[in-house]
Amino acid sequence: MSTTANFPTTSQGVFLEKDIDTNDMVVNIGPQHPSTHGVLRLITTLDGELVKEIEPVIGYLHRSKEKMAESRSLFQYQPTIDRVEYLSSFFDHYAFVAALEKIADLHVPKRVQYIRMITMELNRITSHLLWFGTYLLDLGATSPMFYAFREREKILSLFEDLTGARMMYNYYRFGGVVADMPEGWLDKVRAFLDEAPKRFDEYEAIVSKNPIFLDRTMGIGIIQPEVAIQYGVTGPTLRASGVNLDQRKANPYCCYDEVEFDVPLGTKGDCYDRFVVRMQEMRESLKIIRQAVDNMPGGDTADLNKRRESGDETANDVELQTYGKKINLITYKPPKGEAMVTVESPRGFLGCYMITDGTPKAYRIKWRGASFSNLSILPELMRGRLFPDLMSIFGSIDVILPEVDR
Amino acid sequence: MSSENEIDKPQEQQSETVTPEPKAEEQQPIEPKEVKEPVSAEAGEAPEEAVAEKPAKPARKAVTPKASAEEGAAAEPSADGEAKPKAKPAAAAAKAAPAKKEEVPPPPPEPGRYAQLLMANGFKPVPLGNDAGGIEMIELNPSELREACQFLRDSDASRFDLLVSIAGVDWKTSLQAVYHLYSTATYQKLAIKATAVDDKLPSVESVWITADWHERETYDLFGIIFEGHHKLERILMPADWIGHPMRKDYKVEDPRLVWNER
Amino acid sequence: MTDNKVLSGIVEIGRGMATVGKHLFRPPVTLEYPEVMPELSKRFHGRLCLLTKSSGEDLCIGCQACARVCPCGDLIQIEMHRDDKKQPVIDRFTIDIGRCIFCGNCTEVCPVDCIKMLNDFELADYSREALVLDKSGLSLSGEESDKYRKEHGLEPHVE
Ligand code: SF4
Ligand code: SF4
Numbered sequence: 121m122s123t124t125a126n127f128p129t130t131s132q133g134v135f136l137e138k139d140i141d142t143n144d145m146v147v148n149i150g151p152q153h154p155s156t157h158g159v160l161r162l163i164t165t166l167d168g169e170l171v172k173e174i175e176p177v178i179g180y181l182h183r184s185k186e187k188m189a190e191s192r193s194l195f196q197y198q199p200t201i202d203r204v205e206y207l208s209s210f211f212d213h214y215a216f217v218a219a220l221e222k223i224a225d226l227h228v229p230k231r232v233q234y235i236r237m238i239t240m241e242l243n244r245i246t247s248h249l250l251w252f253g254t255y256l257l258d259l260g261a262t263s264p265m266f267y268a269f270r271e272r273e274k275i276l277s278l279f280e281d282l283t284g285a286r287m288m289y290n291y292y293r294f295g296g297v298v299a300d301m302p303e304g305w306l307d308k309v310r311a312f313l314d315e316a317p318k319r320f321d322e323y324e325a326i327v328s329k330n331p332i333f334l335d336r337t338m339g340i341g342i343i344q345p346e347v348a349i350q351y352g353v354t355g356p357t358l359r360a361s362g363v364n365l366d367q368r369k370a371n372p373y374c375c376y377d378e379v380e381f382d383v384p385l386g387t388k389g390d391c392y393d394r395f396v397v398r399m400q401e402m403r404e405s406l407k408i409i410r411q412a413v414d415n416m417p418g419g420d421t422a423d424l425n426k427r428r429e430s431g432d433e434t435a436n437d438v439e440l441q442t443y444g445k446k447i448n449l450i451t452y453k454p455p456k457g458e459a460m461v462t463v464e465s466p467r468g469f470l471g472c473y474m475i476t477d478g479t480p481k482a483y484r485i486k487w488r489g490a491s492f493s494n495l496s497i498l499p500e501l502m503r504g505r506l507f508p509d510l511m512s513i514f515g516s517i518d519v520i521l522p523e524v525d526r
Numbered sequence: 527m528s529s530e531n532e533i534d535k536p537q538e539q540q541s542e543t544v545t546p547e548p549k550a551e552e553q554q555p556i557e558p559k560e561v562k563e564p565v566s567a568e569a570g571e572a573p574e575e576a577v578a579e580k581p582a583k584p585a586r587k588a589v590t591p592k593a594s595a596e597e598g599a600a601a602e603p604s605a606d607g608e609a610k611p612k613a614k615p616a617a618a619a620a621k622a623a624p625a626k627k628e629e630v631p632p633p634p635p636e637p638g639r640y641a642q643l644l645m646a647n648g649f650k651p652v653p654l655g656n657d658a659g660g661i662e663m664i665e666l667n668p669s670e671l672r673e674a675c676q677f678l679r680d681s682d683a684s685r686f687d688l689l690v691s692i693a694g695v696d697w698k699t700s701l702q703a704v705y706h707l708y709s710t711a712t713y714q715k716l717a718i719k720a721t722a723v724d725d726k727l728p729s730v731e732s733v734w735i736t737a738d739w740h741e742r743e744t745y746d747l748f749g750i751i752f753e754g755h756h757k758l759e760r761i762l763m764p765a766d767w768i769g770h771p772m773r774k775d776y777k778v779e780d781p782r783l784v785w786n787e788r
Numbered sequence: 789m790t791d792n793k794v795l796s797g798i799v800e801i802g803r804g805m806a807t808v809g810k811h812l813f814r815p816p817v818t819l820e821y822p823e824v825m826p827e828l829s830k831r832f833h834g835r836l837c838l839l840t841k842s843s844g845e846d847l848c849i850g851c852q853a854c855a856r857v858c859p860c861g862d863l864i865q866i867e868m869h870r871d872d873k874k875q876p877v878i879d880r881f882t883i884d885i886g887r888c889i890f891c892g893n894c895t896e897v898c899p900v901d902c903i904k905m906l907n908d909f910e911l912a913d914y915s916r917e918a919l920v921l922d923k924s925g926l927s928l929s930g931e932e933s934d935k936y937r938k939e940h941g942l943e944p945h946v947e
Contacts, residue, residue, distance in 0.1 A: 179762040186747070187771055192859060199859045199891030222658040263808050270817050284831035284905070290891045298896065299831070326804040331797035349687050349710055352736030363710060370713035450853055450897055459658035460706050460717060462690060473693045473704065486693035488706070496739045525762055 158521025181525040189485040202288040205523040211465040215472035223457035226295035227444035241405040247466035296443030303422040337391035341513035352493030355468025361389030367464040391516035489523035638662040689734040694748035729754040747772035833890040835908040844930035854894035886919035
């Protein structure tokens with residue numbers, strides 16, 4: 121594209137049209153770049169400010185998670201899967217554990233399912249909060265990140281009480297969880313539930329009507345629903361385009377069929393809709409957690425322990441244990457079989473495809489990362505867009521690189 | 527720190543996999559068996575099948591060293607050295623298979639909903655029953671894979687418009703790709719398996735755009751060549767990587783990883 | 789139209805600033821870390837330790853269970869032999885904390901509740917070798933072990 125605008129001509133004629141190179145320019149972004157949320161390299165072909173072509177180069181974070189499964193027994197492998205998607209590792213664990221539970225037909229007590237549901241939903245909030253903070257940071261707003269991290273910190277402390285770790289939980293087990301909740305943990309969760317909506321209101325007060333934010337997100341990066349599905353996009357990114365696909369509702373797993381919640385949907389599928397959908401999803405998660413906390417079978421651990429001490433037989437029911445059937449983790453050999461479990465992670469379908477062959481190791485473990493497919497739509501979205509929109513669009517699809525590369 | 531382990535693990539693991547190998551081989555003959563069942567009668571099938579199966583195995587053996595030889599001389603000695611010992615258990619397992627079959631005749635899986643749908647429309651799917659999670663599995667011949675996928679995506683009765691993932695599986699004698707499909711309209715799931723012939727499968731990129739990256743990943747890790755893919759390149763491993771790491775006979779012999787030895 | 793946009797822009801930015809400004813009057817949520825230590829939960833995955841009997845003798849029976857479930861390969865190394873009375877004697881027990889990912893797998897499978905995790909998280913050191921802890925570095929004394937068992941609700945050790 122040649123530009124024939126009126127460039128200032130001096131007496132020497134320096135700024136002649138032919139002196140301006142109007143060829144395409146290739147700009148390499150990353151792999152180490154703060155806005156790529158990890159190590160992603162984007163080879164961008166620019167024509168002036170317009171992006172002609174963008175090619176994501178991935179694999180910088182490939183840690184061969186699938187290969188690692190071949191040399192480790194299932195239990196040995198389990199701690200390492202926290203790193204598949206480290207911002208919401210409860211979901212990795214759920215997919216992994218549920219796949220084996222299906223193959224081996226292990227019973228999971230109700231109480232455990234509820235604990236899993238609470239932790240997963242809290243995890244979804246932490247993940248969305250981190251996205252909220254970093255997304256606004258990408259757009260140039262600094263303080264929301266501190267506020268988002270404040271709430272995230274509270275949830276992480278809850279996780280620390282429960283599992284002993286803040287990010288790499290390694291808490292679910294085949295047919296159970298490591299340990300029951302500490303006494304009084306549910307009250308702490310309740311306290312958080314009471315406080316969180318006020319904080320979310322605060323976030324919305326800061327940004328959701330801010331004109332700069334609106335200008336940078338509204339009508340930008342529109343994804344048509346059909347295109348999104350063709351590209352395998354799932355999760356809030358797809359729901360922002362108006363497709364009602366939430367596996368918690370569509371194919372209920374865990375105990376999601378026992379709680380009431382809505383699936384927030386967008387209408388236009390632009391960056392702003394994705395923002396709104398995620399913000400509402402956090403509130404829906406709060407709703408789920410509240411119901412789960414209130415209906416927790418057996419109630420708080422302190423009550424349960426009291427009942428057990430006083431000789432109440434019903435308190436020793438199998439549904440109230442931390443394990444359905446305790447298996448020997450060192451020598452456990454799962455039966456032959458295969459299962460694919462997909463869960464609705466904060467970014468979409470997170471899948472674990474497991475094939476076992478009767479040895480303690482899995483024959484094959486395949487991870488389906490939601491971000492992997494979600495990222496593949498980026499070239500389509502960026503074609504012909506302005507370069508400054510790149511970070512707005514890329515941030516809004518909430519890609520997390522460890523999950524892309526696994 | 528732990529990455530050092532991760533990388534040198536496969537070396538140790540190589541020796542370990544030798545032991546479970548016969549077990550895994552037992553599993554192998556079962557699948558082709560199911561392939562035949564709907565076509566031919568139960569009786570007299572077993573010996574015939576053992577014969578029929580053998581040529582299929584050397585076929586891949588011949589391909590594998592060639593493929594890796596093309597990619598780099600470093601991989602060559604290992605591929606040669608390995609082909610021989612590996613052929614033996616494979617043949618042994620094939621011989622053992624008929625005897626085993628008499629003991630436990632596997633019940634032929636009923637064709638599920640989507641297998642019936644495909645059959646009614648002129649495809650020849652092989653029903654494999656349900657997986658542990660209740661997802662229907664069918665095996666398709668590579669030659670009709672693309673058409674069947676297109677049909678499954680467009681037919682009103684199935685509408686599998688979302689390709690969830692493509693998982694490669696190395697069954698030691700053959701490479702397989704497992705396509706997990708999902709319908710955003712009916713919320714149904716389906717798994718399609720296709721066994722690569724000479725490490726080749728047709729690409730389904732024209733059916734689902736997302737297959738682009740998934741096929742590249744499977745090619746990268748397993749070396750399944752998806753014919754018709756517009757740009758089949760490595761995606762996770764570096765472009766100059768030698769070999770396909772998720773294959774069971776893969777050994778880390780990359781000179782660049784020597785520093786990693788502990 | 790533009791007027792409205794400008795006006796609403798000013799209002800909205802003002803609203804955002806007011807929300808941010810409110811935080812000036814709230815107590816800080818951060819900790820002055822090296823001076824104020826965070827309160828960690830009892831389940832915290834910190835440095836590994838070996839509990840001992842109340843008398844201070846080794847509790848470990850050298851069953852290798854912890855080494856077998858560790859995802860990081862040969863990070864726990866145990867050498868043991870049995871004495872005349874067929875009692876296990878641990879000759880060497882090293883853990884390379886530098887490679888440990890603090891997953892807690894080892895603590896979960898120990899049959900005698902010997903290997904456990906402390907709340908100690910300040911593990912930085914000047915060399916990698918210093919992070920390979922041997923038995924004397926890992927073992928707690930008898931009293932400390934009793935205290936640990938009491939705090940963490942483990943069964944007191946009985947001979
Ligand atoms: S905590 Fe995990 S990584 Fe560390 S020694 Fe124990 S099992 Fe190994
Ligand atoms: S599991 Fe416990 S008893 Fe066994 S070797 Fe490890 S520390 Fe010792």
